[in-house]
Amino acid sequence: MANATIKVTLVKSLIGRLEAHKACARGLGLRRLNQTVEVIDTPSNRGMINKISYLLKCEA
Numbered sequence: 001m002a003n004a005t006i007k008v009t010l011v012k013s014l015i016g017r018l019e020a021h022k023a024c025a026r027g028l029g030l031r032r033l034n035q036t037v038e039v040i041d042t043p044s045n046r047g048m049i050n051k052i053s054y055l056l057k058c059e060a
Helices: 019-027 043-051
Strands: 005-010 036-040 056-059
Touching: 005 043, 019 043, 036 043
Parallel strands: none
Antiparallel strands: 005 036, 005 056
16 A cells, blocks of 8 residues: 555536635646546645545545
8 A cells, every 4th residue: 555546537627716726636737627647645635635625536
């Protein structure tokens, strides 16, 4: 479990969202709708995912 990852997909648009929420999406590497990225399961990444969970679909 040294490099556990989470698959994160942006399923709702970032248009009109708070700047902090847009920054979280960019921090996770999400740029466009329906883009999927794999991020390392760290507390900081978990925090960003929790903050914008209403925009995302996650898989372990």
